[in-house]
Each structure stands twice: as structure tokens, then as C-alpha cells.
Amino acid sequence: MAIDFSITSSIASSGRKTFSAQRIKSSEPKFIIGSKTNYEGNYGLFNTSVTTGLAYNPEDYVSEFGFLAYFIYPTAMAESSGSFKCLNTYDRAQFTFSFMQYAAHVPNGDFIKFFRRLLQLPNASDYFPKLVLSNNRICYKATNGTLSPLESDTSSQALMDYLNPSLNDVENQELICSARFIHWATNDANHRKAQVASAIELYKENMKSYHNRYGLDGVPAHVCQMICDIRHQGRAKSDRIALALNTNGNYEKAFTNLCTIGNTNYQSRINTVRNTIKKLTDLGKFSMKYNAKTGEFVKI
Structure with missing residues (x-):
């Protein structure tokens, strides 16, 4: 069953408009999605808050990933203070998420690989019922079953637009997609593990490339x-x-x-x-x- 959210907004003590979400037909508490911001003429959300238990701790992952669990930690602290729900939607990437801040604008990049990994989790259809993985591509599944790839070797623009339709304002689709990512990261250890596994894989591959260069x-x-x-x-x-x-x-x-x-x-x-x-x-x-x-x- 798809997980749906109702969206509300308020003015925070900082004076910023802040959006919150609450799962429909659930007694779960309301949670913050992010605050509206203006960046170089673009509008979007940001959320850098760290909730206890939702910050990356290498000790939780060292038994599986070894030293690399520590190796990624300095960057994680610099990117998000280790927050598994860190979000921004205001720059040219249109959608950036995770404790390592994976950005959606790079074809076959860190966000794309991370999202492909997420869509293989058992509860992926609860959060993104219209997105599926087909031939290792993120696709939109229409009502009639037709699949339309949202990313390729040369572009991820269609996926970016699905997650955040524009930088002109904060749209409902942007809020819903953001709420889905945050709720998923908050409530599913496998989502958080996917963030970590993606970071480990990224830095391990990067080190091979950097050795060839340096x-x-x-x-x-x-x-x-x-x-x-x-x-x-x-x-x-x-x-x-x-x-x-x-x-x-x-x-x-x-x-x-x-x-x-x-x-x-x-x-x-x-x-x-x-x-x-x-x-x-x-x-x-x-x-x-x-x-x-x-x-x-x-x-x-």
C-alpha cells in the first residue's frame, strides 16, 4: 500500500516558511520536510537537521564494511553532520539527498546509483509506486503499464523533473517526494544502509581512479x-x-x-x-x- 502524506506549512522562528508532513491514515507524528529558501534566484527546500539516531556513526557499519566505514566519515560530517535525511532542492541538481549529499543531475552519478539501490528494497513501491527499475534504469510506470526511462547514460533530467518540477517555486510534487525520502530514511534501517553502501562503493571506485591520476x-x-x-x-x-x-x-x-x-x-x-x-x-x-x-x- 502506497504511503501518502498531507503537507502543511508554518513560519519558523527564523522567519522562513517551513513545510511539514504527516502520514495519512496513521497516528505517526508530523515531521519537518524542510524550509523554503532562495538561492541565486532559484527556490527550493533545505533540511540539515540531525535527529538522534539518524546521524551516521561508522561504528554501526564497520563490522560489514571495515575501514571504509571510517574513511567516508570526515566527508559525511562536512556534507551534513552525518544526517541521513539531509535534503536540498534549490540548486541546479534540483534534488540532493543523503548524509553524503548525492545529487540527481549527474547521469549514472551517485544519486542515480543510490536511487537504483533503493528501488530494489522490498518497500520501494510503498514510497514510489510509479517508479520501477527496468534494465537497471529508473523508469516511470504509467497506469497502462508502459515504462518510460527517466534517466540514461547522457541525462537524468526527466528524473530531476519528476522529483522537483522546477526551481521557480516549491511545488507539491517536490514536497511529496522530499517527504517520501525523509520518512523512508527515518523509518527504515535498510534505506540508511543503502546510503552507506552507496558511499562505500563510490569512494572505493574513486580511489582506483585517483590512484591512476595521482x-x-x-x-x-x-x-x-x-x-x-x-x-x-x-x-x-x-x-x-x-x-x-x-x-x-x-x-x-x-x-x-x-x-x-x-x-x-x-x-x-x-x-x-x-x-x-x-x-x-x-x-x-x-x-x-x-x-x-x-x-x-x-x-x-
Whole structure:
């Protein structure tokens, strides 16, 4: 049975219009979807709140994913403070969700792969009854059963428009889709696990690519993590990273160099990543280096 929501709005103490949802025909409490915001002339929602129990804790996943559960943690803290229900719908991606902020505008990108994974969960049809996975493509299923792909190797625009019809205002479809994602993440551990598995897979594949570009065999995890975070956010291109790494094997100098990339505009984020890495290092969780042959991290 499809899960439906009623939508209400109010003015928060910040003065922003805030939208909430409540599951229809249920005694479940009302929950916040997000607040309306204006970004570079676009209108959409944002929700960065972290609810107890709904923040990413690597200890919950290390038994299954090993060191990589820690490796993604600094970026998760920088992106969303680890919030499994972090949302924004106001920029060119039109829909961005998860503790790692997967963005819908990239064909075959992190959001697309994550959503494909979600649509394989047993309760997917409860949340998105009109979306199905066919030939590993997210498709819209019409009443007569006809399937229309919403994404391809070259575009995800149709899926973006399904989740958020426009950036001109906050529409009902945008609110309903946002409510579905938030409610699903809040109430289903398998949804949260899908977020984590997607992040692990993403960073594992990225490390293979970054090794081919930068030569990362034997490089300590803290240096590799900062590279991954720079590339995940997109705050520098490859040549700038390669220059920072050109230290004749002095990895501490390389790490310091990497921490200066983007510091004019993103110092707060860099501090979060660096401080989280230090915390993990002090706990003895980050004494690892990359093994390019196996594509895994091994103890130093």
C-alpha cells in the first residue's frame, strides 16, 4: 500500500516558511520536510537537521564494511553532520539527498546509483509506486503499464523533473517526494544502509581512479581522504591536487598542502574534515595506507 502524506506549512522562528508532513491514515507524528529558501534566484527546500539516531556513526557499519566505514566519515560530517535525511532542492541538481549529499543531475552519478539501490528494497513501491527499475534504469510506470526511462547514460533530467518540477517555486510534487525520502530514511534501517553502501562503493571506485591520476599506492589514509573530499565537493581540479602531492614522499607536507586548497571559500568545511580525521587518528582508526594492487586500505 502506497504511503501518502498531507503537507502543511508554518513560519519558523527564523522567519522562513517551513513545510511539514504527516502520514495519512496513521497516528505517526508530523515531521519537518524542510524550509523554503532562495538561492541565486532559484527556490527550493533545505533540511540539515540531525535527529538522534539518524546521524551516521561508522561504528554501526564497520563490522560489514571495515575501514571504509571510517574513511567516508570526515566527508559525511562536512556534507551534513552525518544526517541521513539531509535534503536540498534549490540548486541546479534540483534534488540532493543523503548524509553524503548525492545529487540527481549527474547521469549514472551517485544519486542515480543510490536511487537504483533503493528501488530494489522490498518497500520501494510503498514510497514510489510509479517508479520501477527496468534494465537497471529508473523508469516511470504509467497506469497502462508502459515504462518510460527517466534517466540514461547522457541525462537524468526527466528524473530531476519528476522529483522537483522546477526551481521557480516549491511545488507539491517536490514536497511529496522530499517527504517520501525523509520518512523512508527515518523509518527504515535498510534505506540508511543503502546510503552507506552507496558511499562505500563510490569512494572505493574513486580511489582506483585517483590512484591512476595521482599515484596513491602506499599513501596514508588521511592524505587519500582529503583528496576524496576535495574531489567529492569539487573544490579543485586534478592539476592543483597533483601539485599539492608533489612533495617527494613527504606525506605530512602533502596533507598540509591539500588542506589549503579552497581555503578562501571553504575553510569551515576543511576544518571539519581535518578535525574529524584527527579524531579518528587519535582513536587509532586511521593508521592505514592505500594498496593500489588490491584496491583496499591496509595497516601501516
